[in-house]
Amino acid sequence: MKTYGDYEARVRESFARQKMMGQLKVVLLEVRAGEVVFEMPFQDAFTQQHGFMHAGAMTTALDTAAGFAAYSVMPADAGVLTIELKVSLMRPARAPRFRIVGRVLKPGRSVTFTEAVAYGLDNDAEVEVARLTASMMVVSGRDEVTG
Amino acid sequence: MKTYGDYEARVRESFARQKMMGQLKVVLLEVRAGEVVFEMPFQDAFTQQHGFMHAGAMTTALDTAAGFAAYSVMPADAGVLTIELKVSLMRPARAPRFRIVGRVLKPGRSVTFTEAVAYGLDNDAEVEVARLTASMMVVSGRDEVTG
Amino acid sequence: MKTYGDYEARVRESFARQKMMGQLKVVLLEVRAGEVVFEMPFQDAFTQQHGFMHAGAMTTALDTAAGFAAYSVMPADAGVLTIELKVSLMRPARAPRFRIVGRVLKPGRSVTFTEAVAYGLDNDAEVEVARLTASMMVVSGRDEVTG
Amino acid sequence: MKTYGDYEARVRESFARQKMMGQLKVVLLEVRAGEVVFEMPFQDAFTQQHGFMHAGAMTTALDTAAGFAAYSVMPADAGVLTIELKVSLMRPARAPRFRIVGRVLKPGRSVTFTEAVAYGLDNDAEVEVARLTASMMVVSGRDEVTG
Numbered sequence: 001m002k003t004y005g006d007y008e009a010r011v012r013e014s015f016a017r018q019k020m021m022g023q024l025k026v027v028l029l030e031v032r033a034g035e036v037v038f039e040m041p042f043q044d045a046f047t048q049q050h051g052f053m054h055a056g057a058m059t060t061a062l063d064t065a066a067g068f069a070a071y072s073v074m075p076a077d078a079g080v081l082t083i084e085l086k087v088s089l090m091r092p093a094r095a096p097r098f099r100i101v102g103r104v105l106k107p108g109r110s111v112t113f114t115e116a117v118a119y120g121l122d123n124d125a126e127v128e129v130a131r132l133t134a135s136m137m138v139v140s141g142r143d144e145v146t147g
Numbered sequence: 148m149k150t151y152g153d154y155e156a157r158v159r160e161s162f163a164r165q166k167m168m169g170q171l172k173v174v175l176l177e178v179r180a181g182e183v184v185f186e187m188p189f190q191d192a193f194t195q196q197h198g199f200m201h202a203g204a205m206t207t208a209l210d211t212a213a214g215f216a217a218y219s220v221m222p223a224d225a226g227v228l229t230i231e232l233k234v235s236l237m238r239p240a241r242a243p244r245f246r247i248v249g250r251v252l253k254p255g256r257s258v259t260f261t262e263a264v265a266y267g268l269d270n271d272a273e274v275e276v277a278r279l280t281a282s283m284m285v286v287s288g289r290d291e292v293t294g
Numbered sequence: 295m296k297t298y299g300d301y302e303a304r305v306r307e308s309f310a311r312q313k314m315m316g317q318l319k320v321v322l323l324e325v326r327a328g329e330v331v332f333e334m335p336f337q338d339a340f341t342q343q344h345g346f347m348h349a350g351a352m353t354t355a356l357d358t359a360a361g362f363a364a365y366s367v368m369p370a371d372a373g374v375l376t377i378e379l380k381v382s383l384m385r386p387a388r389a390p391r392f393r394i395v396g397r398v399l400k401p402g403r404s405v406t407f408t409e410a411v412a413y414g415l416d417n418d419a420e421v422e423v424a425r426l427t428a429s430m431m432v433v434s435g436r437d438e439v440t441g
Numbered sequence: 442m443k444t445y446g447d448y449e450a451r452v453r454e455s456f457a458r459q460k461m462m463g464q465l466k467v468v469l470l471e472v473r474a475g476e477v478v479f480e481m482p483f484q485d486a487f488t489q490q491h492g493f494m495h496a497g498a499m500t501t502a503l504d505t506a507a508g509f510a511a512y513s514v515m516p517a518d519a520g521v522l523t524i525e526l527k528v529s530l531m532r533p534a535r536a537p538r539f540r541i542v543g544r545v546l547k548p549g550r551s552v553t554f555t556e557a558v559a560y561g562l563d564n565d566a567e568v569e570v571a572r573l574t575a576s577m578m579v580v581s582g583r584d585e586v587t588g
Contacts, residue, residue, distance in 0.1 A: 017196040020204060023170070048211075049164040049294045055210050055229045057167060060203020064195075082202045083405055083429050086233040086380060086527045088574055090547045090554050092291075105572065106531045110404055111377055111431065113531050113572075131546065131554075133529055133574060135377050135429060137405065144239075147196045230552055230576050233380045233527060235427055237400045237407050252425065253384045257551055258524055258578065260384050260425075278399065278407075280382055280427060282524050282576060284552065311490040314498060317464070340461045342505075343588045348461040349504050349523045354497020358489075376496045380527040386585075438533075441490045 001034040001107060007072045011036065014147035015068060026061055026100075028068075034104035036068045042096050053093035055130075058118055062087060062132035065102025066114035070136035071147075073107045078138050079145035083111065085134035093129050095120030105133075112136045148181040148254060154219045158183065161294035162215060173208055173247075175215075181251035183215045189243050200240035202277075205265055209234060209279035212249025213261035217283035218294070220254045225285050226292035230258065232281035240276050242267030252280075259283045295328040295401060301366045305330065308441035309362060320355055320394075322362075328398035330362045336390050347387035349424075352412055356381060356426035359396025360408035364430040365441075367401045372432050373439035377405065379428035387423050389414025399427075406430045442475040442548060448513045452477065455588035456509060467502055467541075469509075475545035477509045483537050494534035496571075499559055503528060503573035506543025507555035511577035512588070514548045519579050520586035524552065526575035534570050536561030546574075553577045 008031045015021060015028050024046060030037040038061055046057040063085050071080040102116040118130040139145040155178045162168060162175045171193060177184040185208055193204040210232050218227040249263040265277040286292040302325045309315060309322045318340060324331040332355055340351040357379050365374045396410040412424040433439040449472045456462060456469045465487060471478040479502055487498040504526050512521040543557035559571040580586040 014196045018194070018201070019191060020193045020195065020201040023192055044166060045170055046167045047165070048167065049161045050226065050228075050292050054165070054167040054207060055232065056203060056207020059206045059210070059232070059234075060201060063202050063206070079197065081197075081239075082236050084233065084235045084378065084427075085202065085206070086231065086574065087206075088231045088546070088554050088576065089229050092228075105529070106569070113529050128547070131574065133378075133527065133572065135529065145197050231525065231574075233427065235399070235407050235429065252382070253422070260382050262425075275400070278409075278427065280380065280425065280525075282382065308490045312488070312495070313485060314487045314489065314495040317486055338460060339464055341459070342461065343455045343458040344520065344522075344586050348459070348501060349526065350497060350501020351461060353500045353504070353526070353528075354495060357496050357500070373491065375491075375533075376530050378527065378529045379496065379500070380525065381500075382525045383523050386522075439491050 001073045003033045003073055004076045011068050011072050018064060020060060021064060024057060024060060031072060034069055034073050036065050036102050038065050038100040040098045040100060055089055058093050058130045059087050061100045062116040062118055062130060063134060065100045066116040066132055066134045067136055069102035069104050070112040070114050073104055074138055078140050079147055081137045081139055081145060083135040083137050085132055087130055087132045089130050091129045095122045097121040110138055112138060148220045148251060150180045150220055151223045158215050158219050165211060167207060168211060171204060171207060178219060181216055181220050183212050183249050185212050185247040187245045187247060202236055205240050205277045206234045208247045209263040209265055209277060210281060212247045213263040213279055213281045214283055216249035216251050217259040217261050220251055221285055225287050226294055228284045228286055228292060230282040230284050232279055234277055234279045236277050238276045242269045244268040257285055259285060295367045295398060297327045297367055298370045305362050305366050312358060314354060315358060318351060318354060325366060328363055328367050330359050330396050332359050332394040334392045334394060349383050352387050352424045353381045355394045356410040356412055356424060357428060359394045360410040360426055360428045361430055363396035363398050364406040364408050367398055368432055372434050373441055375431045375433055375439060377429040377431050379426055381424055381426045383424050385423045389416045391415040404432055406432060442514045442545060444474045444514055445517045452509050452513050461501060462505060465498060465501060472513060475510055475514050477506050477543050479506050479541040481539045481541060496530055499534050499571045500528045502541045503557040503559055503571060504575060506541045507557040507573055507575045508577055510543035510545050511553040511555050514545055515579055519581050520588055522578045522580055522586060524576040524578050526573055528571055528573045530571050532570045536563045538562040551579055553579060
């Protein structure tokens with residue numbers, strides 16, 4: 001996939017400005033052209049009423065992974081905004097840690113299609129707990145939307 | 148819409164157990180049969196890289212409002228789990244406060260269809276910033292999923 | 295909602311070019327700024343294995359209604375393409391006729407947010423059978439995509 | 442993935458009853474446990490206003506492939522109904538033929554999660570044009586919903 005300059009530095013700098021990633025203690029592990037990998041711990045503060053991680057917390061990590069995957073293949077002066085996202089919640093999110101992989105399905109001049117998958121990690125087992133597809137807007141020339 | 152016993156008490160009790168609602172400082176304002184209303188403040192800790200409230204934070208509030216709208220019309224011993232959700236992000240979420248309204252589109256024995264809308268509140272203006280549709284599972288007979 | 299010139303004529307002309315609308319015998323009843331109304335008969339040729347109208351047939355009518363609602367508020371030289379759509383299938387589609395209403399939730403320069411609802415019509419009763427939300431791209435300057 | 446008896450025969454019999462598949466000239470090529478493969482020709486009768494295959498026609502094939510993938514791993518007396526579907530339309534659908542692959546992401550007792558991908562086939566090239574995720578309901582004990 002075509003990239004522009006030091007995309008990894010841009011992704012890491014923008015990720016660092018996402019304050020909600022800090023709340024969720026999400027760590028950015030890997031950045032490739034059109035793909036990023038996060039890890040997120042289970043956190044009691046972000047559970048729902050049954051004690052599982054909240055669908056909204058999982059969505060936050062999935063959306064961000066997909067957004068940065070899209071951002072990694074955008075021109076250097078563009079910003080990324082989520083147009084819409086859909087998440088399928090396949091299993092309760094109760095593993096001690098989660099691995100989240102976001103990737104670009106098709107880059108575009110104005111819209112980039114993405115998906116992301118969250119895996120629960122428990123000892124040696126890895127099981128898919130949630131899956132997102134999202135459309136990302138490539139935003140150019142709006143000063144408030146860079147990164 | 149048909150309800151079962153003191154549904155408002157059940158919704159309020161289950162809401163109180165959602166720890167992520169506390170993090171986001173979401174307040175449960177109103178509970179009716181098939182409809183709930185929340186208010187959520189803008190919080191810098193839950194922003195994305197451009198300083199808007201994160202799509203994931205908005206999704207969390209929308210999903211929870213839709214889920215409790217569904218829960219309000221479920222039998223007393225049932226629990227609710229989100230099967231899937233879709234969120235359209237119509238405008239940047241930068242208002243000082245948000246009103247979130249969740250409602251049931253169609254209750255069902257095993258699946259309940261819902262929608263939720265988030266409005267940005269700024270002085271006297273109210274503008275729609277995001278909209279969700281979600282399918283909620285009616286879970287019976289699983290001890291870990293009550294409420 | 296802001297419109298451009300004789301939008302109704304443009305919608306009707308483009309609708310007439312949609313060959314699949316002819317197959318499904320969809321009739322365009324009303325065109326307003328940001329809203330269109332269709333009627334579609336039940337047709338045995340477009341059923342699924344249980345004898346209900348196919349989810350795909352319902353989606354076709356919903357997507358087209360939403361697309362033309364978006365098109366009705368686009369500049370005269372723009373075309374419309376669906377980026378993505380989600381459909382919730384709330385009840386089996388077995389009424390003798392369906393009314394489909396598409397409307398714009400928020401027009402945009404590059405993306406327009408829409409929804410559409412399909413109602414089953416049976417004697418005097420009208421019941422919601424399916425609901426769509428979709429993001430529509432405003433396409434300019436591509437000769438193959440006008441209308 | 443666990444199957445029940447001669448699932449391929451059940452899938453082929455139910456597919457044959459889908460009249461809309463006949464209209465679209467969809468051919469069922471392969472049936473495996475949790476996966477089906479279709480082929481569909483480009484047909485002028487099912488185009489939209491720009492001469493591409495209609496998003497609704499693509500959705501019909503995708504939804505059906507996903508539904509039969511789910512059906513292939515259901516108990517012998519169950520029926521399948523789509524709860525909801527989302528389709529991302531990545532490229533205009535203008536290839537002479539399409540290959541559609543539906544597969545189960547996670548089977549369930551009451552809800553099965555699926556995805557499906559449509560590829561345009563043009564000479565030796567194969568390119569992804571659309572992708573669906575859908576939740577399928579496992580319907581038991583309703584005489585009108587078998588297959």
